[in-house]
Amino acid sequence: MAQRKHLDDFLRGRIIGRLECGRTQLEVSEELGIAQSVISRLWQRFQDDGNVSRCYSTGRPRVTTPNEERYLAVTAKRNRRSTASHLSRQLSSATGTTVSRQTVYRRLGHIGLYARRPVR
DSSP states (O other): OOOOOOOOOHHHHHHHHHHHHHHHHHHHHHHHOOOOHHHHHHHEEEEEEOSSSOOOOOOOOOOOOOHHHHHHHHHHHSSOOOOHHHHHHHHHHHHHOOOOOOHHHHHHHHHHTTOOOOOO
């Protein structure tokens, strides 16, 4: 999968300028080497609210990707007796992403896997 990179403000302005001059989205995408879907989304946003700058999200970015969260869920379901610390080490060795045991515990809690102690 290709690495995603954001368009800078200058390039966004060039795209909008060319579209306003009457060029088609396909022509602009071929000239600049950008996917036509990106051009289309940018043009739609410009027409809706007249703004082309990125909307920055608040909060800290997540450490784990959805694929890594799926990996945690599968390994936890495969071995029900494994601890969050053990799953954290497994994830680190498999993907190279280092996460704490609290993060693993939270991610598993979101899908409904909680630690339970059997009652006597």
